[in-house]
Amino acid sequence: MAFSYWFSRLRSSSKPICSNIRSSLFCKHRTQSNTTDVLNSDKRQTHSWTSSFLPMALAISAGSLALQTQNNPSICETPGIDHRHVSFGGNGSTDYVAKGSNKYVPQELIDELKAICQDNMTMDFDERYFHGKPQNSFHKIVNIPDVVIFPRSEEEVSKIVKFCNKYKVPIVPYGGATSLEGHTLSPNGGVCIDMTLMKSIKSLHVEDMDVVVEPGIGWIELNEFLEPYGLFFPLDPGPGATIGGMCATRCSGSLAVRYGTMRDNVINLKVVLANGDVVKTGSRARKSAAGYDLTRLMIGSEGSLGVITEVTLRLQRIPQYSVVAMCNFPTIKDAAEVAIATMLSGIQVSRLELLDEVQVKAVNLANGKNLPEVPTLMFEFVGTEAYSREQTQIVRKIASEHNGSDFVFAEDPEAKKELWRIRKEALWACFAMEPSFEAMISDVCVPLSCLAELISRSKQELDASPLLCTVIAHAGDGNFHTAILFDPNQEEQRQEAERLNHFMVHTALSMEGTCTGEHGVGTGKMKYLEEELGIEALMTMKRIKAALDPNNIMNPGKLIPPHVCF
Numbered sequence: 001m002a003f004s005y006w007f008s009r010l011r012s013s014s015k016p017i018c019s020n021i022r023s024s025l026f027c028k029h030r031t032q033s034n035t036t037d038v039l040n041s042d043k044r045q046t047h048s049w050t051s052s053f054l055p056m057a058l059a060i061s062a063g064s065l066a067l068q069t070q071n072n073p074s075i076c077e078t079p080g081i082d083h084r085h086v087s088f089g090g091n092g093s094t095d096y097v098a099k100g101s102n103k104y105v106p107q108e109l110i111d112e113l114k115a116i117c118q119d120n121m122t123m124d125f126d127e128r129y130f131h132g133k134p135q136n137s138f139h140k141i142v143n144i145p146d147v148v149i150f151p152r153s154e155e156e157v158s159k160i161v162k163f164c165n166k167y168k169v170p171i172v173p174y175g176g177a178t179s180l181e182g183h184t185l186s187p188n189g190g191v192c193i194d195m196t197l198m199k200s201i202k203s204l205h206v207e208d209m210d211v212v213v214e215p216g217i218g219w220i221e222l223n224e225f226l227e228p229y230g231l232f233f234p235l236d237p238g239p240g241a242t243i244g245g246m247c248a249t250r251c252s253g254s255l256a257v258r259y260g261t262m263r264d265n266v267i268n269l270k271v272v273l274a275n276g277d278v279v280k281t282g283s284r285a286r287k288s289a290a291g292y293d294l295t296r297l298m299i300g301s302e303g304s305l306g307v308i309t310e311v312t313l314r315l316q317r318i319p320q321y322s323v324v325a326m327c328n329f330p331t332i333k334d335a336a337e338v339a340i341a342t343m344l345s346g347i348q349v350s351r352l353e354l355l356d357e358v359q360v361k362a363v364n365l366a367n368g369k370n371l372p373e374v375p376t377l378m379f380e381f382v383g384t385e386a387y388s389r390e391q392t393q394i395v396r397k398i399a400s401e402h403n404g405s406d407f408v409f410a411e412d413p414e415a416k417k418e419l420w421r422i423r424k425e426a427l428w429a430c431f432a433m434e435p436s437f438e439a440m441i442s443d444v445c446v447p448l449s450c451l452a453e454l455i456s457r458s459k460q461e462l463d464a465s466p467l468l469c470t471v472i473a474h475a476g477d478g479n480f481h482t483a484i485l486f487d488p489n490q491e492e493q494r495q496e497a498e499r500l501n502h503f504m505v506h507t508a509l510s511m512e513g514t515c516t517g518e519h520g521v522g523t524g525k526m527k528y529l530e531e532e533l534g535i536e537a538l539m540t541m542k543r544i545k546a547a548l549d550p551n552n553i554m555n556p557g558k559l560i561p562p563h564v565c566f
């Protein structure tokens with residue numbers, strides 16, 4: 001919550017400087033965001049309403065049908081067959097309103113939840129609204145959770161889930177809420193399980209280089225704890241992200257180029273399934289060939305198969321020494337080519353990040369910096385002092401062979417920390433350019449050899465658009481993001497942002513890439529999954545979902561597109 005507070009402060013205190021960046025027709029008509037207008041207006045009217053009427057009123061006011069349903073949900077959510085459940089975001093969808101019909105939350109369930117969690121549960125509007133609205137995505141919402149619950153133990157989670165399953169009430173697990181594709185929205189209302197009270201470190205095995213934690217701990221807090229032991233956990237998504245949410249989104253970050261993604265860094269999990277059973281997915285051994293890999297099934301399942309209650313993580317030793325280098329390029333294609341050449345040289349960079357000139361401008365404005373506003377690569381080399389410097393010099397030579405200039409590097413610990421902080425907060429720097437705008441964030445990833453071509457084709461399209469767009473890439477992984485800023489009050493701007501996003505996704509798919517390298521599917525990327533994976537893969541996912549969650553209570557309406565039936 002502190003993070004969100006900080007985030008909203010950052011956004012609201014930043015000055016609108018769109019005209020400094022680019023003279024855009026669209027910028028002339030800036031008005032306040034109406035992303036959550038439906039709920040804002042309802043909030044004023046419904047404060048005194050009983051909470052059980054509120055979600056229904058919200059649904060009606062937004063034009064959706066509120067039904068009290070106790071029946072078994074259909075496993076096929078094709079529009080026209082079963083309107084009781086979420087049916088947005090499928091093939092060809094341009095929806096951005098996360099609509100679903102509100103499910104009835106019976107008083108008996110509320111009473112059971114109160115008995116389990118006592119004071120750690122709320123039906124307060126503000127708290128439900130806070131948990132229901134997107135913190136970092138542009139999706140509009142219709143419903144909010146009916147109840148927000150803060151369990152303190154796995155046992156409590158198990159009981160909560162069991163009762164929700166009994167009454168067939170939807171559950172949305174909730175971590176740091178930094179996900180970017182509407183993952184934590186509650187389109188059907190129901191119970192939001194906020195995991196942030198479960199944040200203890202259960203055991204640290206220094207000699208095995210692993211740690212067992214509860215899911216609510218943040219990666220930043222975990223690394224603060226590990227530092228005195230000379231260890232760290234090498235995944236760095238949004239500041240504020242929790243280990244549970246990171247598992248559920250199969251996230252990565254700037255260090256994935258060296259250490260891999262969440263898929264590679266989780267040894268085992270404990271998960272509460274939809275029927276309340278607690279499953280441990282593996283031993284603490286570093287490798288195992290014992291049966292189906294349930295750990296990896298859960299990693300990336302986005303809360304749709306179970307609630308993660310314990311995580312055993314593989315740790316890394318803090319490198320003895322590191323050097324951070326930066327280099328400028330005349331074009332983004334030159335920068336991408338150096339990223340590829342560096343990877344092919346066999347140098348084990350620990351970070352290799354690319355920023356375009358608009359993103360550097362945003363960083364300068366948000367942080368009072370004076371970096372050259374041109375396409376820029378940022379590198380980190382680790383090892384012994386001599387080895388880090390040797391790698392730096394090899395890459396300096398590669399860069400100079402590809403039009404690189406102004407190669408500079410930092411060895412001072414504070415200077416290095418500051419550079420990576422700036423990079424990590426680059427998304428928020430974009431909002432500093434246009435605080436009342438929303439951002440559509442693309443997350444395409446392609447085989448490394450296609451990166452330069454994809455980035456330069458995308459950049460041409462972005463530059464030709466009247467919208468303000470920035471590019472940030474985890475270039476060593478072939479993964480890049482664009483933050484496409486648009487005024488949510490101007491429908492043509494949203495459509496233009498959608499068009500650019502489609503362009504990049506389709507270009508990436510034509511190169512055997514993916515629509516999401518690390519942010520996950522949520523509600524926003526479902527429409528691309530059939531094209532990327534094929535209907536057979538999606539039907540297999542749906543069968544797994546149906547077997548583990550036959551009542552479709554676990555984060556319904558996300559990840560598997562609604563048109564997938566069997």
Ligand SMILES: Cc1cc2nc3c(=O)[nH]c(=O)nc-3n(C[C@H](O)[C@H](O)[C@H](O)COP(=O)(O)OP(=O)(O)OC[C@H]3O[C@@H](n4cnc5c(N)ncnc54)[C@H](O)[C@@H]3O)c2cc1C
Pocket residue numbers: 136172173174175176177178179180183184195215236237238239240241242243244245246247248249250251252253254302303304306307308309424425426427428518519555
């Ligand atoms: C500024 C910024 C930078 C970012 N940079 C990166 C980046 O570099 N790389 C990257 O990969 N991502 C990045 N992200 C995205 C985001 O930080 C990640 O997706 C992160 O993994 C989400 O974790 P969270 O705790 O915030 O999860 P939440 O947003 O709370 O939840 C995400 C999903 O996980 C589910 N979930 C949460 N907890 C549990 C649980 N205990 N059990 C089961 N399901 C659960 C939720 O239901 C939801 O579906 C960035 C975001 C921001 C705002």
